[in-house]
Amino acid sequence: MPLHRFYYAKGLFSAQDKQEIAERITKIYTGYDLPAFYVDVIFIEVSEDSIFISGKPAPKFVRVVSQHLARTMASYEVKQAVLDQLEAAFGPYVKDRGLDWEIHIEEHERELWRTQGINPPMPNTDAEKLWVKENRAIPFE
Numbered sequence: 001m002p003l004h005r006f007y008y009a010k011g012l013f014s015a016q017d018k019q020e021i022a023e024r025i026t027k028i029y030t031g032y033d034l035p036a037f038y039v040d041v042i043f044i045e046v047s048e049d050s051i052f053i054s055g056k057p058a059p060k061f062v063r064v065v066s067q068h069l070a071r072t073m074a075s076y077e078v079k080q081a082v083l084d085q086l087e088a089a090f091g092p093y094v095k096d097r098g099l100d101w102e103i104h105i106e107e108h109e110r111e112l113w114r115t116q117g118i119n120p121p122m123p124n125t126d127a128e129k130l131w132v133k134e135n136r137a138i139p140f141e
Contacts, residue, residue, distance in 0.1 A: 001038040001069045001113060001120075002029055004086075009048040009059040017093050018043050024089035028082075033124075035131045038070055038115075053100075062094050064103040069113040071123060079105070 004025055006013075013021070022041040029039045048059040066086065073079045086103060087095070094101045113120065121127030 001040065001066045001115065003040045003042070003069070005042045005044055005065045006047060006090075007044050007051070007063040007065070008061070009051055010045045012045075012060075012062065012099065013043060013049075013093060019091055021090050025086065028085045028089060032071070033132055034070060034089075050096075055066050059101065062090075062099055062101040064090065064101065066103065066105040068105060068107045069110060071106075072107045072110075072118065 002025075018041075022039075025041050026036050026039040030036050037089075049057060051058045051061050051063075053061055064086070073082060082105065083103065086105075087101075090101075110120075121131060
């Protein structure tokens with residue numbers, strides 16, 4: 001499960017912007033054969049006077065914190081490619097609008113993750129392929 005949290009000053013993104021960013025990010029991961037329901041995107045608005053860089057107000061700054069749980073990335077090249085894809089997904093709403101941003105991805109042990117109380121199937125197994133096909137969090141209902 002990739003979890004992406006966007007921290008930003010109130011009003012920087014419209015509801016449509018958020019929907020489009022979430023769809024663009026989801027498309028990245030479904031392109032790697034992850035079920036769409038694995039992808040979480042959360043937008044966290046804070047008041048304009050609550051974002052600081054170097055001790056100074058930064059109301060035009062967006063911080064993206066991503067976590068990978070379902071998969072880890074095997075090489076430096078893959079890690080850079082995923083960062084590039086994520087920046088391309090939100091770029092039209094951030095970079096192209098003249099906003100500043102920062103992103104990082106954390107990778108966590110798969111054994112410390114559950115969804116709906118279930119330990120998800122292992123990568124590339126028949127059970128996970130069924131999850132991808134049916135795109136639902138509860139397998140084998």
